[in-house]
Amino acid sequence: MVKVTCPICGGKLDIPEDSLPGELFEHEECGAHLELVINEGKFELKLAEEIAEDWGQ
Ligand SMILES: [Zn+2]
Secondary structure (H helix, E strand, O other): OOEEEEOOOOOEEEOOOOOOOEEEEEOOOOEEEEEEEEEOEEEEEOOOOOOOOOOOO
């Protein structure tokens, strides 16, 4: 497992080393939905864009 910092709350997530870019994780501590990004071999997390564009009128 790799420890990656949550960009929302600053806490740590354990990410399996064989995870792929674009995989989604939920941080239980803050409930954020996070997407894995691999940047030059380093695991990073960014906030996943919710596909919930429900702005219909
Ligand atoms: Zn978090």
